[in-house]
Amino acid sequence: MKLQGVQQTKWMGVLVFALAILVFPFIVTQSFYLTQATFAGIYAIIAIGLGLLMGYAGQISLGQAAFYGIGAYTTSVLTATMGWSPWVSLPIALLFPGLLAFIMGYTMSRLSGYYLAMATLALGIIVHTLLVEWRGVTKGASGFFGIPQLNLFGYTINQGIPYYYLVWFFVIIVLILSLNIVHSRVGRALRSIHDSEIASSSMGVNTSKYKMQIFILSAMFAGLAGWLFAHMSYSISPAAFTFDASILFLAMVVLGGSGSVWGALIGTLLIRMVGIVVHMLGEKFPFITSDFEHVIYGLILMLVVIFLPRGLFPTVADWFDALLTKRSSKKSMLKLAAKR
Amino acid sequence: MGDLLQFTLTGVTIGSIYAIVALGFVTIYSVTKVINLAQGEFVMLGGLTMYSLTSAGVPYLLGFVITIIVVSILGWIMEYLLIRRAKGADPISLIILTIGTAIFIRGIASVVWGKDQLRVAPFTENTPVNIANATITPQAIWVVVIMLLVVFLLYILIDKTMVGKAFQASSVNPLAARLMGISPKRMSSLSFTLSAALGALAGLAIAPIMFPSYDMGTMLGIKGFSAAILGGLGSAPGAVIGGLLIGLLESLGAGYISSGMKDAITFSAILLILLIRPSGILGEKSVGKGGL
């Protein structure tokens, strides 16, 4: 249903995207790329949540890896140590990060701006340290082994094509949920805060409530990603949930454009591609190590903030729109000329 | 009792480094309202540049001076190439910009210096001294002395010189300062240069103790940022108090509870203090915009 003049979910875009995901494994068959694509999906879930937080709630999180890690370790402990079914542990793996975000948001509601950046940063470091040190539960720095695989109707979801589809199935769900939120009254309310917070609140918009809800949602998305990551890998270790990981998620969102759900998704894919390209170059030229990746991520962050402050996707989308309107106006002018 | 003294001495030493880094944050923040998360990389560059110079046979004192000059120039370049171009960006973008710079510098450093921890000779003969069952190395004493010296010099600079007046003016009221003929651009670039120099100094002082490596800047930067926040962003005395407090928390936490848990303890304490005093110990009321 088209409501002209209102930002709406472009279902055509979602459909095309879903089709692209569907056919990808038939076109690219090497398992290396399939694994990379699966990882990209896991990261995309985190990035979409972080994008909502940054673009719509206007908050920065320097500790998103903490929620990711909590999701992963919650399900690992529940399934491997306590013998639960992964499907039963899924809601818990969403609940714990969400709960922590709620407590953080609630107690930190008086903190703002840089102080909140500090608080999320601290959270990230605390959680990482606990993952390393709380050996009785997390098995410490060497990692947690023996995480069970997922079963669905007696069929094991193996790494490779099955897990790829599972992950991207969740990405699509997260994408649709997020697009719906953004294009709903809540999304409109959040967008209106950017232009005039005082007018928003005089329309009855409870700004802090929505900011809090988005923060919780972004934490739950990260928890979902953690759950997917844990059951894909046989083992996990704290090294995946560091400050650097939080920054990587940030880079994805910034590159793609934080004001847009699609932007976060595209940003994730691009950043993963950079990783793959560096990896491939490294195989040919031994002097190119994985450190180059970081140099490039740093460079991307700097260049995007300076030259594309809104991120890649919104900027390109606008060019595209401008191009289309120019074409159509040219067409209509030609028509007019012809009539005369 | 000997333990407590030992932990306190260690805490004050490392806390002094955090204090210097935090002063770097404050210097930049008070003039430009930018949080420079690449501040820790200046420290790392200080330590590693000194390593290269001394291993190339440059005399110690000369190396010391060259290191400070080189890193200061890098700070100036960072302001000129990046910060200046992003003026008008919101606080979140500015944070991201400096994070990007930090990652970039760290990546370059890992290519230039490799990933090993490197050894830098101490300032002076470094036989540990015994004080009432606790030991302290002369280098640790140097660290504290340098911190005090930095505080003193900054105080002179800010309070007693024209440059300092201009600094204060542009931090209190940038528009009025501009009308008085103070160039905010020059102040901004000066603040980056100065805090890069501070970072280099911290790096020089800590290098003989910490064995610098390409990735030392991240944690130092984060702790320095925490110290600045804890003290109350924008307050120089706050930065010193915050730095020393974090150093002590860390060393007492490591000593009495668990060395692996020290960061968790420190940051939990920081969160707790921020809960009680949301704008830091000596802080202004609201910093940045937004909030949950």
Add this chain to the structure above:
Amino acid sequence: MLQVDSITKRFGGVVANSEVSFTVEEGQIVGLIGPNGAGKSTMFNMISSVFPPTTGTITFQGTRIEKLPAYQVAPLGISRTFQNLQVFKNMTVIENVMVGQHMQTKTNLFGMASLLLGITRKERKVYDQAMSYLAFFGLQDIFDQKASSLSLGKLRLLEFARAFATEPKLLLLDEIAAGLNHKETQEMSALINKVRDTGVTVLVVEHDMDLVMSICDKLVVLDQGVKIAEGTPKEIQENEAVITAYLGADIDEEEVEEEAI
């Protein structure tokens, strides 16, 4: 309907309002007038809960509102426009109005995300409603334009429409005619009357005397933070205190303007 009772507001040492009391009766159009610096805007901001008064109470239909945050006052049925135009400039005209309708649907974030079909139906309803509001204010032809591209006159109308879309019982109009030409001002008066006829009580702060005198049932006059008169436009025009304090100042202003030209 609205009782303002001995309100005082101090900003540091400056007293913006001192012991001001007045009431607004249901169904009326009440004007709050006074020369520059009389404290009208301050009073307005307190009624719409932008900031609280230093002392005194404001009661709306039996509820004390002077300490509530703005987003809690809106659901009680108070809405406002802003003199310095606070439209959501990166949103389209209709989206602006739809933010005004925020309180009319209740789905929260999680419900919103999941209930696909229900939402589109609700959205449609909100959208159609928004269109009818736009038609009421004569903005239906530019509904899909970005607010940032509108002229001042249209922006004032949009603010009015957005505030009306919250379905208020009391509508506060802050210098809604400022910067409008004669014709636009007349249209605005007609609109204000039309809005009142739908059952909305209106409180206006206004500089334009013609507008105020022609539409208001009652006027409250402030001067230097103090209420100096209250009554019908006719009474106010004949009030000695108002003529000396208010109109005198106004004449001065005009003289200055003439000299400047």
